[in-house]
Amino acid sequence: xxxxxxxxxxFAKDIPGPSSRGEPDPPYNFTYGHGSxxxxxxEGFVDAAADVFRKDGRSLAVYHANGGGLGYLxxxxxxxxKLAKHRGIQVTADEILITSGSQQGIIAVMDAFLEPGDTVVxxxxxxxGTLGNLRRHGAExxxxxxxxxxxxxxxxxxxxxxxxxxxxxxxxxxxxxTLHNPTGRVMGMERRREMLELSRRFGxxxxxxxCYADLVFEKEYEHAIRSLDNSNYVLHVGSFSKSLAPGVxxxxxxxxxxxxxxxxxxxxxxxxxxxxxxxxxxxLENNFDSHMEHxxxxxxxxxxxxxxALKEHFGPEVQPSEPRGGMFVWVRFPEGIDTRKALEAAKxxxxxxxxxxxxxxxxxxxxxxxxxxxxxxxxxxxESETWEGIERMSRAFREAGLT
Amino acid sequence: xxxxxxxxxxFAKDIPGPSSRGEPDPPYNFTYGHGSxxxxxxEGFVDAAADVFRKDGRSLAVYHANGGGLGYLxxxxxxxxKLAKHRGIQVTADEILITSGSQQGIIAVMDAFLEPGDTVVxxxxxxxGTLGNLRRHGAExxxxxxxxxxxxxxxxxxxxxxxxxxxxxxxxxxxxxTLHNPTGRVMGMERRREMLELSRRFGxxxxxxxCYADLVFEKEYEHAIRSLDNSNYVLHVGSFSKSLAPGVxxxxxxxxxxxxxxxxxxxxxxxxxxxxxxxxxxxLENNFDSHMEHxxxxxxxxxxxxxxALKEHFGPEVQPSEPRGGMFVWVRFPEGIDTRKALEAAKxxxxxxxxxxxxxxxxxxxxxxxxxxxxxxxxxxxESETWEGIERMSRAFREAGLT
Numbered sequence: 001x002x003x004x005x006x007x008x009x010x011f012a013k014d015i016p017g018p019s020s021r022g023e024p025d026p027p028y029n030f031t032y033g034h035g036s037x038x039x040x041x042x043e044g045f046v047d048a049a050a051d052v053f054r055k056d057g058r059s060l061a062v063y064h065a066n067g068g069g070l071g072y073l074x075x076x077x078x079x080x081x082k083l084a085k086h087r088g089i090q091v092t093a094d095e096i097l098i099t100s101g102s103q104q105g106i107i108a109v110m111d112a113f114l115e116p117g118d119t120v121v122x123x124x125x126x127x128x129g130t131l132g133n134l135r136r137h138g139a140e141x142x143x144x145x146x147x148x149x150x151x152x153x154x155x156x157x158x159x160x161x162x163x164x165x166x167x168x169x170x171x172x173x174x175x176x177x178t179l180h181n182p183t184g185r186v187m188g189m190e191r192r193r194e195m196l197e198l199s200r201r202f203g204x205x206x207x208x209x210x211c212y213a214d215l216v217f218e219k220e221y222e223h224a225i226r227s228l229d230n231s232n233y234v235l236h237v238g239s240f241s242k243s244l245a246p247g248v249x250x251x252x253x254x255x256x257x258x259x260x261x262x263x264x265x266x267x268x269x270x271x272x273x274x275x276x277x278x279x280x281x282x283x284l285e286n287n288f289d290s291h292m293e294h295x296x297x298x299x300x301x302x303x304x305x306x307x308x309a310l311k312e313h314f315g316p317e318v319q320p321s322e323p324r325g326g327m328f329v330w331v332r333f334p335e336g337i338d339t340r341k342a343l344e345a346a347k348x349x350x351x352x353x354x355x356x357x358x359x360x361x362x363x364x365x366x367x368x369x370x371x372x373x374x375x376x377x378x379x380x381x382x383e384s385e386t387w388e389g390i391e392r393m394s395r396a397f398r399e400a401g402l403t
Numbered sequence: 404x405x406x407x408x409x410x411x412x413x414f415a416k417d418i419p420g421p422s423s424r425g426e427p428d429p430p431y432n433f434t435y436g437h438g439s440x441x442x443x444x445x446e447g448f449v450d451a452a453a454d455v456f457r458k459d460g461r462s463l464a465v466y467h468a469n470g471g472g473l474g475y476l477x478x479x480x481x482x483x484x485k486l487a488k489h490r491g492i493q494v495t496a497d498e499i500l501i502t503s504g505s506q507q508g509i510i511a512v513m514d515a516f517l518e519p520g521d522t523v524v525x526x527x528x529x530x531x532g533t534l535g536n537l538r539r540h541g542a543e544x545x546x547x548x549x550x551x552x553x554x555x556x557x558x559x560x561x562x563x564x565x566x567x568x569x570x571x572x573x574x575x576x577x578x579x580x581t582l583h584n585p586t587g588r589v590m591g592m593e594r595r596r597e598m599l600e601l602s603r604r605f606g607x608x609x610x611x612x613x614c615y616a617d618l619v620f621e622k623e624y625e626h627a628i629r630s631l632d633n634s635n636y637v638l639h640v641g642s643f644s645k646s647l648a649p650g651v652x653x654x655x656x657x658x659x660x661x662x663x664x665x666x667x668x669x670x671x672x673x674x675x676x677x678x679x680x681x682x683x684x685x686x687l688e689n690n691f692d693s694h695m696e697h698x699x700x701x702x703x704x705x706x707x708x709x710x711x712a713l714k715e716h717f718g719p720e721v722q723p724s725e726p727r728g729g730m731f732v733w734v735r736f737p738e739g740i741d742t743r744k745a746l747e748a749a750k751x752x753x754x755x756x757x758x759x760x761x762x763x764x765x766x767x768x769x770x771x772x773x774x775x776x777x778x779x780x781x782x783x784x785x786e787s788e789t790w791e792g793i794e795r796m797s798r799a800f801r802e803a804g805l806t
Binding site: 012017019032034038040042060094107247261264 | 406407408410411413414415416418419420421422423424425435436437438439440441442443445448449452453456457460461462463464465466468471472503504506507510514515516517518521532536574575606608634635636648649650651652653660661662663664665667668671672673674675676677678679681682782783
């Protein structure tokens with residue numbers, strides 16, 4: 001092979017470094033946002049596939065079937081109802097774009113808005129995928145501290161005022177208001193109103209990522225910021241990766257047409273899998289509410305198990321978050337512990353987690369990078385695996401002299 | 404809405420123009436590469452979905468399930484066998500990347516190789532999607548004329564020599580050797596050997612697009628250029644959009660790791676739909692040969708119907724290609740007819756087709772843009788719709804004074 005063509009001279013300059021082949025996941029894997037294999041509606045998917053293929057399978061034969069470039073119409077129509085009922089959002093199917101996972105939508109929005117040097121404001125800790133893509137776009141990311149209700153709007157106002165005084169207008173405020181990643185916090189309605197008011201005052205749109213919003217364990221809870229917006233200030237993105245499964249690779253963007261029409265040219269896969277959209281649309285139409293009830297009660301048990309295991313094995317030294325839903329616990333270790341360094345010891349015990357700095361806007365700033373935090377995903381493992389994994393993690397930390 | 408935020412000041416400069424809302428397809432639609440709704444294996448998909456969800460549905464819960472970032476392992480293993488048996492290609496599953504349609508793979512290769520001003524060599528007529536993406540990357544596209552066996556290698560040699568004398572090294576030779584789009588031509592093995600020899604001599608890789616290669620109607624036919632390459636000169640892309648359905652949105656790239664590792668960073672959807680890959684892998688493992696036999700005999704009838712309808716309604720003035728397979732007929736009209744202008748008249752009769760210049764490297768050059776050609780896709784319509792559509796098209800041309 002290597003005696004042939006030397007490709008290094010043919011690649012474009014300034015491309016990212018090559019991918020590595022990757023390593024297998026350890027047995028006690030608390031990383032990523034994997035779902036729960038034991039909570040999947042397998043028979044529901046089987047029935048939905050049979051029903052929808054027989055009813056509308058012929059649509060598979062054409063590009064942009066049954067709904068054009070925005071996605072499979074029955075799925076968008078389901079979303080119109082779901083967004084109204086659960087998130088307080090009133091839109092038509094024409095304001096919804098189905099994407100191949102929500103990250104495709106997030107990237108398309110960045111492609112449409114961002115040039116190198118542009119500024120984006122977000123929570124001081126946020127989704128690593130978004131932070132990585134903002135860096136790839138050359139954006140200056142300004143992080144606003146959070147409290148128990150998420151992004152502090154008083155500090156957001158200060159940030160926007162400071163930027164304005166320096167002649168800088170951010171392209172958007174990216175926020176995860178409902179079950180914030182990684183902290184799990186939920187922004188109250190009053191603060192959502194304040195954020196929208198700041199968006200209007202400063203002329204900066206809000207880009208609201210509600211990927212986890214279906215997973216709040218209560219029956220009734222805060223509506224989306226988009227529900228408060230009777231104009232066009234809020235762009236909204238959501239996902240089926242968390243409510244159903246990452247393997248369906250389906251997300252959605254809600255945006256007014258003037259924005260949608262500029263996002264669409266950056267969605268270059270000639271449409272998202274119709275096969276996947278069909279099955280999911282058929283399943284959700286009949287089973288969304290009952291599935292969510294089942295999933296949420298399963299995740300709630302898993303959350304409780306993880307928190308109990310942390311308390312049992314680490315004792316009072318660690319402070320786990322007690323999120324109102326979702327799949328992550330954000331764990332505070334004593335000051336001075338570097339959870340990035342501790343990861344090697346954990347891996348030797350078969351345990352993986354995400355160190356705090358992975359989710360930090362200021363990852364290189366020891367004061368603000370969450371060095372003594374870890375994010376643990378509790379969805380993937382069974383309850384007994386969680387106990388075993390946390391026991392191993394605590395042993396690893398203890399033997400490394402950390403706790 | 405429009406009294407709110409003015410987004411025009413927030414978008415990045417130099418982004419593509421906004422998408423339009425699109426118009427509905429006309430009833431007699433010969434455009435695009437749509438498949439045949441009447442030849443889809445619906446019950447096969449139903450059975451495959453039930454079997455694979457019950458066997459491996461739990462894999463849906465994780466990102467990059469069962470095979471990591473390269474795609475679902477059972478599908479890549481199927482491809483290892485299929486590529487060996489049908490295309491003469493010997494590779495391992497690690498040299499195959501599953502993509503969300505072949506165009507995602509084509510774009511990722513361009514992303515890794517191309518900077519504005521780079522040169523790419525291709526057939527003088529080629530896939531409009533590729534030509535559009537090459538333009539978007541700022542590439543200088545040099546078109547080589549075709550004859551009945553596809554790209555003329557004597558003229559390719561001349562082109563490469565000319566470019567070399569001007570100090571220009573093309574980044575790759577993009578070719579559709581098997582059932583070339585739009586002409587339907589198939590390159591003979593001797594010419595494939597000559598092209599590979601030129602690739603080696605000039606140090607320019609071949610990027611071989613075999614999206615249609617499964618659809619040659621004969622049982623045995625020419626192998627891929629990649630089958631002749633015992634080094635690393637040929638990159639290969641294929642698709643399930645034509646052999647199965649566009650709605651599965653699955654394609655693949657075959658490349659050595661030194662190239663694959665630089666393509667992967669540009670595939671930014673966190674994996675292709677596992678749900679779609681599972682169903683397709685399960686279906687193909689048991690049914691590929693019988694499905695292809697059924698599909699090809701159906702397409703052969705449709706091809707014959709379209710050619711017969713063209714001869715019946717247009718008479719000897721038009722010269723349709725008689726492709727050995729695929730889904731397109733490339734039709735030559737008398738010199739002087741501008742098929743772009745004629746399209747309006749055809750649309751008024753409910754007929755749509757792709758005018759020749761849509762597929763021309765030199766679309767703005769009246770001498771070389773195929774102004775008097777159209778490409779017709781015969782897969783989508785039934786045979787009676789094809790008769791009716793061609794009758795309407797001939798009436799439209801006659802009434803417009805063209806024939």
